[in-house]
Amino acid sequence: EIVLTQSPGTLSLSPGERATLSCRASQSVSSTYLAWYQQKPGQAPRLLIYGASIRATGIPDRFSGSGSGTDFTLTISRLEPEDFAVYYCQQYGRSPRTFGQGTKVEIK
């Protein structure tokens, strides 16, 4: 099973700042098979990025994904108030599919 480790666990930032979230895999993951989701309290997760760097429909361009192999990054260029949430990475290239444990982006 591929273990995804996200860091940091919590990121305390102010609106307008840049957020950089990391997702590290225990084995190499093809960049084709890495996704990022956003989850707000009381809501279902929402797809942000798939294929490591492709924004899902309707996702603002302040969200970007990058990386390959075992190291992937989600960047939010300028935090908006609605971006404070928990973010999860997921690999879907090997079975069982796995999620990272999440990074909470909170208001500083």
Place this chain on the structure above:
Amino acid sequence: EVQLVQSGAEVKKPGESLKISCKGSGYSFTSYWIGWVRQVPGKGLEWMGIIYPGDSDTRYSPSFQGQVTISADKSISTAYLQWSSLKASDTAMYYCAKQGYSGYDSWFDPWGQGTLVTVSS
């Protein structure tokens, strides 16, 4: 609009059985894998398994194999997650989600609204 609508919250006792549902609309239900994801309160997401409604091909995470059964009824565009004997540790929110791409290796998009299952004596 592609939509997944899940059945309502459930409160059960340990040892009881349960089947929750997820109805898809707005797309070809038989052409996309649907998965189930568990979220224990305050915790992260756990991938449980997926089913291809076209032929009911089902894959489970080893962590959930034998603990739950995933099924689908393509005649009514509905996927199911069931337990034969619930435990308190099954208390969680359960999400269904459609794979975004029709192939096997795909992300999830969109997700259902979730079904909260509470197991307590």
